[in-house]
Amino acid sequence: MSIILVKRALNPYICCAGMKARLNMSVNVEELFESKLAKNDIIEPKDWMPENYRKHLIRQISQHAHSEIVGMLPEGNWITRAPSLRAKLVLLAKVQDEGGHGLYLYTAAESLGTSRDEMLDALHTGKAKYSSIFNYPTLTWADIGAIGWLVDGAAIMNQVMLQRTSYGPYARAMVRICKEESFHQRQGYEVMTKLSFGTPEQKEMAQDALNRWWYPTLMMFGPPDAESPNSDNAIKWRIKRETNDQLRQRFVNQTIPQIEYLGLTCPDKSLKWNEAKKGYDFSEPDWAEFKNVIHGNGPCNKERLVSRNKSHKDGEWVRAAASEFARKQNESTAA
Amino acid sequence: MADSQGPLWEVFVQKKAGQPFVHCGNLHAFDKEMALQNSRDLYTRRGEGMALWVVLSSNIVSSSPEDIGSFFEPSNDKIFRHPTFYQIPDGVGHM
Ligand SMILES: [Fe+2]
Ligand SMILES: [Fe+2]
Numbered sequence: 001m002s003i004i005l006v007k008r009a010l011n012p013y014i015c016c017a018g019m020k021a022r023l024n025m026s027v028n029v030e031e032l033f034e035s036k037l038a039k040n041d042i043i044e045p046k047d048w049m050p051e052n053y054r055k056h057l058i059r060q061i062s063q064h065a066h067s068e069i070v071g072m073l074p075e076g077n078w079i080t081r082a083p084s085l086r087a088k089l090v091l092l093a094k095v096q097d098e099g100g101h102g103l104y105l106y107t108a109a110e111s112l113g114t115s116r117d118e119m120l121d122a123l124h125t126g127k128a129k130y131s132s133i134f135n136y137p138t139l140t141w142a143d144i145g146a147i148g149w150l151v152d153g154a155a156i157m158n159q160v161m162l163q164r165t166s167y168g169p170y171a172r173a174m175v176r177i178c179k180e181e182s183f184h185q186r187q188g189y190e191v192m193t194k195l196s197f198g199t200p201e202q203k204e205m206a207q208d209a210l211n212r213w214w215y216p217t218l219m220m221f222g223p224p225d226a227e228s229p230n231s232d233n234a235i236k237w238r239i240k241r242e243t244n245d246q247l248r249q250r251f252v253n254q255t256i257p258q259i260e261y262l263g264l265t266c267p268d269k270s271l272k273w274n275e276a277k278k279g280y281d282f283s284e285p286d287w288a289e290f291k292n293v294i295h296g297n298g299p300c301n302k303e304r305l306v307s308r309n310k311s312h313k314d315g316e317w318v319r320a321a322a323s324e325f326a327r328k329q330n331e332s333t334a335a
Numbered sequence: 336m337a338d339s340q341g342p343l344w345e346v347f348v349q350k351k352a353g354q355p356f357v358h359c360g361n362l363h364a365f366d367k368e369m370a371l372q373n374s375r376d377l378y379t380r381r382g383e384g385m386a387l388w389v390v391l392s393s394n395i396v397s398s399s400p401e402d403i404g405s406f407f408e409p410s411n412d413k414i415f416r417h418p419t420f421y422q423i424p425d426g427v428g429h430m
């Protein structure tokens with residue numbers, strides 16, 4: 001027993017090459033992996049997994065983490081100008097949650113063998129992507145309402161599905177995140193309600209925000225299934241359980257009644273109920289614009305990267321001091 | 336494992352006194368005090384718990400998936416460890 005325990009005194013996360021080699025000799029690890037997926041079993045960090053599954057997850061989870069962190073910027077923009085103390089407290093709490101979501105996701109990605117430094121570096125040099133939605137500006141207070149209601153609403157739809165994703169640490173992060181998200185959407189809708197039932201100017205402000213955020217929100221689910229390069233594998237590996245188009249349709253079905261309740265108008269002029277499919281027919285967003293924003297040419301891409309880089313650089317001396325303090329503490333306890 | 340964010344720590348939270356500490360996630364911090372404070376901020380913002388443990392991830396010793404068979408096998412064939420293995424006459428009542 002004790003021999004086995006000593007042998008296991010390894011990093012609990014990273015499956016080393018030797019272990020993989022030994023595994024290859026005994027069982028067909030690939031078959032084992034496939035059979036786990038078929039049974040809806042969860043893959044854990046030390047389990048054998050195909051290199052492409054690992055790569056796909058690192059890319060998806062780190063992009064998700066970056067989106068949470070960059071997503072703090074457009075909303076952070078309004079913290080100092082929130083219209084009341086209550087609104088300010090709520091927005092602060094919401095933006096703090098998003099920072100937390102980023103942290104859960106970064107460590108989930110790290111369990112696959114990448115490091116925080118590598119991921120942050122990819123974000124800061126513009127190599128890594130994040131959700132295109134955060135490259136649009138927050139021009140008025142109504143945008144804060146529209147983001148919570150629509151953007152968090154769309155994110156929730158995706159994240160609820162991901163609670164059952166096949167990779168354990170990702171699924172567990174999603175469960176925590178979904179618990180926290182429901183307040184995000186409700187606070188956003190509350191802002192929209194106040195404006196929509198307020199003065200004519202306030203209602204107009206709410207309508208203007210809806211007009212600007214509607215299509216960018218639909219883009220959040222990703223390109224149409226027919227043109228989505230990574231979707232097939234993601235479904236095959238049970239990383240995703242529903243396609244981009246399915247989630248987008250569900251979002252539209254859910255949101256239209258909420259727009260109607262506010263007395264606002266959906267900017268999609270050709271939107272209409274389709275009784276046969278029990279859902280709305282709606283116009284696709286401008287996918288050329290989507291590609292353009294993803295490739296760095298949205299209204300705020302440059303500003304977001306500059307802000308991220310500045311904040312990381314401003315924290316450099318804090319990390320250096322904390323690291324040195326920890327080193328000295330360890331020295332004095334060792335002595 | 337240590338990068339510019341400090342080493343990785345595992346976080347365990349106790350919901351209320353008397354209950355077991357349950358693993359809730361992990362985070363980076365430079366020292367134990369910072370690990371504890373960051374855990375509070377990251378994992379107990381909504382009354383999730385009243386007590387926390389943090390431990391360096393590198394100090395955790397874990398079993399390995401490849402050994403599921405041989406490592407846990409001894410517990411599978413000992414049905415006499417379960418109460419249902421034993422027959423108690425009906426007349427005795429609940430036991
Ligand atoms: Fe979030
Ligand atoms: Fe959110």
